[in-house]
Amino acid sequence: MAKILIKGGRVISPAQKLDKTCDVLIEKGKIAAIGKGLDDKGAKVIDAAGKIVTPGLVDIHVHLRDPGLEYKEDIASGTLSAVTGGFTSVACMPNTQPVNDNQTVTSYILNKAAQEGHCRVFPIASITKGLKGESLTGMGELKELGVTAVSDDGKPVSNPQLMRRAMEYAKPFGLTIVSHAEDLDLVDSGVMNEGPVSTELGLKGITWVSEDSATAREVMLAECTGANLHVAHVSTKGSIDIVRQAKKRGVSVTCEVAPHHFTLTDEAVRGYKTNAKMNPPLRSAEDMEAVRQGISDGTVDAIATDHAPHHIDEKNVEFNIAMNGIVGLETALPLSLQLVEDGVIDLPKAIALLTSGPAAALNLPVGQLEEGSDADIAIIDTELEWTVDAQKLASKSKNTPFDGWKMKGAAVCTIVAGKIAYQR
Amino acid sequence: MSFQHKHVLGIEQMTKEDIQIILDTADSFKEINSREIKKVPTLRGKTIINAFFEASTRTRLSFEIAGKRLSADTVNISGSTSSVVKGETLEDTAKNIEAMAPDIIVIRHGHSGAPHYLSERVGCSVVNAGDGAHEHPSQALLDLMTMREHKGSIDGLEVAIVGDITHSRVARSDIYALTRMGAKVRLCGPGTMMPIGIELLGNVEVFTDIREAIEGADVVMMLRIQMERQSNILLPSLREYARFYGLNPTNLKLAKPDAIVMHPGPMNRGVEISSAVADGGQNVILDQVENGVATRMALLYLVSGVESMQTND
Numbered sequence: 001m002a003k004i005l006i007k008g009g010r011v012i013s014p015a016q017k018l019d020k021t022c023d024v025l026i027e028k029g030k031i032a033a034i035g036k037g038l039d040d041k042g043a044k045v046i047d048a049a050g051k052i053v054t055p056g057l058v059d060i061h062v063h064l065r066d067p068g069l070e071y072k073e074d075i076a077s078g079t080l081s082a083v084t085g086g087f088t089s090v091a092c093m094p095n096t097q098p099v100n101d102n103q104t105v106t107s108y109i110l111n112k113a114a115q116e117g118h119c120r121v122f123p124i125a126s127i128t129k130g131l132k133g134e135s136l137t138g139m140g141e142l143k144e145l146g147v148t149a150v151s152d153d154g155k156p157v158s159n160p161q162l163m164r165r166a167m168e169y170a171k172p173f174g175l176t177i178v179s180h181a182e183d184l185d186l187v188d189s190g191v192m193n194e195g196p197v198s199t200e201l202g203l204k205g206i207t208w209v210s211e212d213s214a215t216a217r218e219v220m221l222a223e224c225t226g227a228n229l230h231v232a233h234v235s236t237k238g239s240i241d242i243v244r245q246a247k248k249r250g251v252s253v254t255c256e257v258a259p260h261h262f263t264l265t266d267e268a269v270r271g272y273k274t275n276a277k278m279n280p281p282l283r284s285a286e287d288m289e290a291v292r293q294g295i296s297d298g299t300v301d302a303i304a305t306d307h308a309p310h311h312i313d314e315k316n317v318e319f320n321i322a323m324n325g326i327v328g329l330e331t332a333l334p335l336s337l338q339l340v341e342d343g344v345i346d347l348p349k350a351i352a353l354l355t356s357g358p359a360a361a362l363n364l365p366v367g368q369l370e371e372g373s374d375a376d377i378a379i380i381d382t383e384l385e386w387t388v389d390a391q392k393l394a395s396k397s398k399n400t401p402f403d404g405w406k407m408k409g410a411a412v413c414t415i416v417a418g419k420i421a422y423q424r
Numbered sequence: 425m426s427f428q429h430k431h432v433l434g435i436e437q438m439t440k441e442d443i444q445i446i447l448d449t450a451d452s453f454k455e456i457n458s459r460e461i462k463k464v465p466t467l468r469g470k471t472i473i474n475a476f477f478e479a480s481t482r483t484r485l486s487f488e489i490a491g492k493r494l495s496a497d498t499v500n501i502s503g504s505t506s507s508v509v510k511g512e513t514l515e516d517t518a519k520n521i522e523a524m525a526p527d528i529i530v531i532r533h534g535h536s537g538a539p540h541y542l543s544e545r546v547g548c549s550v551v552n553a554g555d556g557a558h559e560h561p562s563q564a565l566l567d568l569m570t571m572r573e574h575k576g577s578i579d580g581l582e583v584a585i586v587g588d589i590t591h592s593r594v595a596r597s598d599i600y601a602l603t604r605m606g607a608k609v610r611l612c613g614p615g616t617m618m619p620i621g622i623e624l625l626g627n628v629e630v631f632t633d634i635r636e637a638i639e640g641a642d643v644v645m646m647l648r649i650q651m652e653r654q655s656n657i658l659l660p661s662l663r664e665y666a667r668f669y670g671l672n673p674t675n676l677k678l679a680k681p682d683a684i685v686m687h688p689g690p691m692n693r694g695v696e697i698s699s700a701v702a703d704g705g706q707n708v709i710l711d712q713v714e715n716g717v718a719t720r721m722a723l724l725y726l727v728s729g730v731e732s733m734q735t736n737d
Contacts (some may be wrong), residue, residue: 196621200436202536202558202593205620272537317513318535320556 003027004418005040009048009379013055013369014352015359024053026375029418034371046413048379054351055369056088056119056376056416059329060358061153061178061232061256061304064090064121067108068097073309073396075109078329079118081307081395083422085329086411088119088376089359089366090307093153094126101126101137106145118421119414120376122364124178127152127166133159136169143173149362151178153232154279156214158184160221167227176228176254176362179218181239182280186210191320193266193281201269203319206281212238219246222253230361231255233306235280237290244299254361255294256304259328259335260401262291268401274315274322275401278308295353296344302358305332309397327395330388334407337382341408347382375418382409384424427726431543431550434559435600443568443604449722450569450715456493457717467496470527470728474500475517476553478534482689482713483553483562487530490720496527514538515545522546527728531555536593549727557591563688564597566719568605570712571643574684579606584637584679586669587647587696588617588658594647594688596625603627612637613647614669616658634669639678645686646671646696662695672698676706684708 004026011034012019023038024031059082065073073081082090092109094100100109106123113121125142127150129135139150150170156179157163167177187210192198194205215231219242222229234240234255243255260278265285268276276282294300308325315322333354340350359367366376390403414422427445429437456464472491476484484500491498501521514533521529528549531539536556543550554560568578575581583602589595589611602609603626611622612631623630631637638644649665659665671685685697685707693699701707 194620196624199590199619199621200596200625202556202596204557272540313513316515318533318541319537320535 003043004046004415004420005038005043006046006048006053006377006379007040009051009053011053011369012348012351014348015055015356015368016370018369019348024369024377026415026418029375031369031371031373031375034369046379051412052347052380052382054378054380055355055367056378056414057086057333057354058089058358058364058367059087059305059307059332060091060302060362060364061258062090062092062307062329063095063309063325064092065309066096066112067105072311075112075121076116076118077394077396078307078309079113079121081327081329081393083118083414083416084394084411085331086333086378086380086414087329088378088414088416088421089122089364090119091122091124091149091362091364093124093151095131095154099126099130100124101129103141103145106142106147110145119416120366122362123147124149124151124153126150127157127177128162131155133157133162136166139170139175140173143175147175148364149176149178149230151180151232153178153180156180156182156184160217163218164221164225167221167225167229171225171227174363176230178230178232180232181211181214181218183210183214186213191277192269193283195266195284197266197269201272203269208236208238208283208287211236211280212242215239215242219243219251219253223249223251226252229253233258233261233280233304234294234300235261235283235287235291237287240290240294240299244294244297247299254301255299256302256358256361257291257295257300258304258306259332260326262288262295262339263335264288264401272319273401274317274319275326275399275403277319277322277324278306278326279324292339292344295339300353301361303332303336303353304358305329309395310399311397315399326399326401327393327397329395330393331400331402331407333380333411334409337409375415377415378411379413380409381412384408384410384412386410430727432561432723432727433539433543433550433552435561435564435597435604436559438604440604443565443601446565446719446722446726447569447572449726450565450718453721453725454715454718456721457714462493463495464493465495466725467491467494467728470496471525472496472498472528472530472724473521473526474498474530475521476500476502476532477538478532478554480532480554482716483532486713486716487553487720490717490724493717494721494724496724514541518542518545522548528724551723551727554593556593558593559597560593561597562716562720562723563594564601565723566712566716567598567645567686568601569715569719570686570708571684573711573715574708575642578602581607581642582610582640583607583643583645584610584612584641585645585647586612586634586637586671588649589613589622589647590617590619591650592647598645599626599628610637610641612669614659614665635675635678638675641679641683643684643686644671644676644679648688648690649692649696651692666695670696670698671701673700673704676701686712689713
């Protein structure tokens with residue numbers, strides 16, 4: 001395998017508290033050396049002057065749709081979308097067909113990722129068999145295959161006793177419970193955030209309480225069981241505060257937020273824009289500010305995209321019946337860098353939220369940049385200006401509310417296990 | 425000043441002048457409906473499709489009669505609210521309708537935003553005949569026409585609207601229309617039927633007690649309680665609804681002595697409105713229905729962009 005020398009970039013690895021301008025030498029898929037003036041003999045040289053060199057980005061909330069829903073995305077296209085966005089690791093949710101609740105499906109995903117994937121894939125198994133919320137998935141056996149987290153993402157585990165048992169059972173296996181916190185009775189048949197915009201558009205609203213009450217329940221159960229809880233896609237002021245307070249009490253809880261929740265509000269739904277329909281829904285400006293505050297004060301551990309590809313036919317319909325979700329892998333980095341531009345966080349913190357933060361939340365062995373670690377690297381040009389063209393996304397699906405947006409910042413080179421997986 | 429809208433998707437997009445033009449045009453068309461030969465050639469050769477994806481008797485009939493009295497060819501299609509159930513998307517339905525070259529599509533649909541969706545996908549005019557809980561512009565316009573007839577002007581009127589505001593497209597369109605024309609809107613309904621931020625839509629005040637909402641009002645408009653849609657979660661019983669939110673001769677006395685009583689229909693007698701009031705001297709409910717035809721004639725005429733108005737045959 002060829003040697004690669006990345007020369008003269010600003011190397012930032014929050015896990016190592018590293019932030020200096022130097023070279024990075026890659027050999028045999030590993031980081032061989034980090035330092036100034038490294039010998040480039042026999043190495044392919046990448047000039048990174050003026051650019052940022054970071055651990056490959058880690059997205060712990062992705063829907064690869066494979067197996068079963070390959071018309072939306074598959075492991076090849078989803079991981080290509082990932083490396084295009086600077087990601088070298090993705091954790092994929094189990095709501096495939098069939099559901100990833102057994103070793104066969106987990107093995108299928110791992111094998112296909114090894115053969116066709118452009119980056120590392122970490123399957124998340126379901127908490128309950130078939131995502132039905134009735135009985136526990138065989139988590140122990142799945143752990144043996146490398147699964148580190150379980151989730152019924154897409155739907156909540158409604159029965160609190162079952163969630164409690166899931167936490168109690170998962171804990172000794174070291175598995176993290178990833179909660180999709182939502183009270184479906186409160187959601188009723190709502191299709192967007194409840195507020196003045198839903199009233200004006202005549203669309204049925206989803207109250208913030210549906211998320212907050214569920215988040216509070218999960219935190220209490222984690223406090224009771226001592227399990228490792230990770231709250232997915234936190235979108236409300238109340239939920240951010242619940243996690244903040246829980247952390248102060250020492251509860252083992254982490255949380256993630258999605259770029260759309262710190263970038264857009266429910267105003268984006270106007271015109272019945274189905275690419276602004278997702279779950280949790282885009283919230284109020286006050287919620288968006290609270291999410292940004294949570295990012296700023298350390299309540300938020302990770303930025304995760306909830307990359308949810310849907311076919312055009314599933315979005316090109318009336319708002320009420322459009323599918324929830326948007327693709328996010330190729331827009332997450334510039335939207336996160338915008339937080340730096342806006343003064344919410346500094347650049348190393350933004351990188352942490354996209355690398356070491358998510359890796360730690362799900363206990364994944366990635367998100368590092370040190371001698372001896374796997375050579376997963378993103379070279380980022382934070383000044384590069386580009387315009388999103390949905391039709392040109394690497395993802396099979398084009399459902400983004402950011403089509404036509406002017407972005408600043410992009411991965412110009414993504415390296416996975418010492419190989420160049422993407423170059424802009 | 426002229427009417428510049430190709431589509432009528434809602435009152436929200438209309439200015440005071442737009443509403444004025446529609447009401448004036450409707451006034452001039454009204455006379456046709458009392459002639460012996462109730463037909464003018466204004467829209468001869470135009471094709472209007474009334475696409476009603478949600479059940480409707482009054483509005484569909486009203487649009488159909490309006491089109492026919494203007495000599496347009498009107499065709500009605502009806503179907504389930506959910507196009508998915510039929511296996512065809514609304515976009516495909518729209519494209520198929522468009523292939524038959526209509527000039528105007530009048531659409532009623534259970535999903536808010538469906539007329540908006542249609543207007544982005546067809547070349548002809550789209551007129552919203554009610555979409556979900558969003559807007560029902562022709563209803564608001566006929567309401568205003570009726571108020572103007574009885575009160576002389578909309579400006580300065582105090583209009584009470586009572587009922588299920590959350591699910592009411594009539595309320596939303598009326599709020600926009602009345603506010604633009606200088607009226608003040610008082611809303612009243614059960615706490616379960618009053619949506620967040622409704623007061624932001626216009627000159628609106630929210631009341632919880634029907635007596636306070638009605639007191640001194642010039643117009644009292646009662647909304648239909650959609651019995652088929654209500655679960656026990658929103659209302660304990662219709663009996664209780666009638667007691668606290670129904671209009672009866674006693675609470676109607678709180679309104680101005682010359683107040684008019686309106687209802688978009690169909691009425692649930694004994695629920696939101698007592699028969700004594702529905703049939704009483706203050707009710708203008710059938711005037712609303714009559715004006716509905718003239719209002720819809722005006723809308724069809726104005727969106728069709730016909731240059732000169734020909735009301736004489």
